[in-house]
Amino acid sequence: MYALIWRLLPGPFAAKLAGAVLLIAAVLALLFFVVFPWVEPRLPFNDVTAS
Amino acid sequence: MRGGSDDETVVLPAAVEAPGRPVAGPAAGRASDETVALRVTGQASDETVALRIAGKASDETVALRVADQASDETVVLPAGGGTPDRPLSRPGPRHRREPTKQSTADGVRVVLGLTGELLITMGLVVLLFVVYEVFVTDWMSAGKQRDATTTLDQQWSDPVVAPADPGNERTEKFHPGDGEGFAKLYIPAFGSDFVFTVLEGTTERILESGPGHYRGTAFPGEPGNFAVAGHRVGKGAPFNDLDLLQSCDALVVETQQNWAVYRVLPMREEVAGWATGRGTDPRCAGVRPLGGRYTGVVGRKIVLPSQSGVIAPIPDRPDLALDSVPPADRAALITLTTCHPRFSAAKRLVLHGVFVKGYPKDPANPDARPPELTEG
Numbered sequence: 001m002y003a004l005i006w007r008l009l010p011g012p013f014a015a016k017l018a019g020a021v022l023l024i025a026a027v028l029a030l031l032f033f034v035v036f037p038w039v040e041p042r043l044p045f046n047d048v049t050a051s
Numbered sequence: 052m053r054g055g056s057d058d059e060t061v062v063l064p065a066a067v068e069a070p071g072r073p074v075a076g077p078a079a080g081r082a083s084d085e086t087v088a089l090r091v092t093g094q095a096s097d098e099t100v101a102l103r104i105a106g107k108a109s110d111e112t113v114a115l116r117v118a119d120q121a122s123d124e125t126v127v128l129p130a131g132g133g134t135p136d137r138p139l140s141r142p143g144p145r146h147r148r149e150p151t152k153q154s155t156a157d158g159v160r161v162v163l164g165l166t167g168e169l170l171i172t173m174g175l176v177v178l179l180f181v182v183y184e185v186f187v188t189d190w191m192s193a194g195k196q197r198d199a200t201t202t203l204d205q206q207w208s209d210p211v212v213a214p215a216d217p218g219n220e221r222t223e224k225f226h227p228g229d230g231e232g233f234a235k236l237y238i239p240a241f242g243s244d245f246v247f248t249v250l251e252g253t254t255e256r257i258l259e260s261g262p263g264h265y266r267g268t269a270f271p272g273e274p275g276n277f278a279v280a281g282h283r284v285g286k287g288a289p290f291n292d293l294d295l296l297q298s299c300d301a302l303v304v305e306t307q308q309n310w311a312v313y314r315v316l317p318m319r320e321e322v323a324g325w326a327t328g329r330g331t332d333p334r335c336a337g338v339r340p341l342g343g344r345y346t347g348v349v350g351r352k353i354v355l356p357s358q359s360g361v362i363a364p365i366p367d368r369p370d371l372a373l374d375s376v377p378p379a380d381r382a383a384l385i386t387l388t389t390c391h392p393r394f395s396a397a398k399r400l401v402l403h404g405v406f407v408k409g410y411p412k413d414p415a416n417p418d419a420r421p422p423e424l425t426e427g
Contacts, residue, residue: 001165002168036180041255045395045396048281048282049356050357050399
């Protein structure tokens with residue numbers, strides 16, 4: 001899977017590396033700002049109230 | 052290895068032992084360790100070409116690197132050594148040796164590789180989630196807390212909403228809206244920079260901005276139970292170190308017109324010998340184990356999340372209304388709740404404190420702060 005992505009990135013090695021870094025940053029941003037905030041209230045990890 | 056559309060060149064490092072061994076193909080006759088180039092008619096599709104090389108007398112495998120036309124992967128084929136009498140057989144146009152085993156093995160390899168990559172990726176995502184919970188939410192919540200503090204500061208410095216009768220804590224009225232900040236909590240034992248704006252309400256969203264005040268419980272300085280919830284890990288983690296507080300440590304609450312100083316109540320094991328033990332500490336002036344209806348209310352305890360009685364006006368006695376206690380005996384308490392153990396939401400850590408002293412804010416001296424703030 002990762003080999004396929006690497007192959008699909010255009011350009012010489014340096015360009016591929018830059019593209020890979022960009023992709024990783026995009027995935028991280030997606031996770032931290034969209035996926036995890038959505039998932040988190042649905043998990044029981046963070047209740048601090050007595051009810 | 053890239054060849055023509057229908058021709059593949061195959062480069063083999065082949066150890067040719069004896070000069071007499073017949074090696075078919077254009078390189079027939081080479082007698083030493085040289086690469087032997089063979090022209091092999093390839094196919095239009097990505098079939099691997101299996102070759103058998105005449106090698107030594109024993110079953111030596113000769114490693115070949117055959118370029119697969121479809122991808123850039125090299126496929127290593129073990130080639131069984133033949134006997135001296137079996138020449139190199141040149142494969143024909145669609146010739147394959149053991150095709151079923153090879154493509155099955157390839158398929159298995161691809162599936163296993165993909166599964167492995169997926170599992171590792173999922174593991175990384177879980178790891179990233181932990182990083183998110185512990186670090187990223189801290190960063191996000193710091194911004195929200197800063198906004199809440201700024202809003203509150205602006206509100207307090209606005210002369211239009213200045214109260215008619217400042218300084219009398221009995222008459223300070225609180226009507227914060229949902230999610231609105233109305234007080235600041237200082238814990239000097241955690242450092243002089245430890246201050247959090249307390250907001251009204253305890254929903255998840257509100258707690259992301261800072262400690263939240265349980266709706267319906269008392270306000271600072273009032274008789275009853277001023278109960279506040281805060282996160283232990285992540286989201287700014289205001290109550291991370293509540294387990295480090297000791298009896299008589301100050302919990303100072305600032306409101307628009309007053310400073311209210313609470314102190315942590317004696318711990319369970321300190322109650323018995325309080326008068327002669329910990330109670331003699333000068334910091335503990337005004338702090339003593341509570342009696343009467345409040346018997347059993349101690350500085351810190353661990354409870355189940357369902358035990359909501361800890362935030363009742365008389366802790367652990369939710370059945371009792373504050374009116375059932377004569378006004379002179381009513382205590383003004385503070386209760387802080389958070390998760391326990393540190394990284395779990397299995398139980399709650401509950402801290403109780405009692406009101407000890409109040410300082411009305413003097414408009415003529417707006418920067419005056421209570422001495423308890425520098426206790427450390």
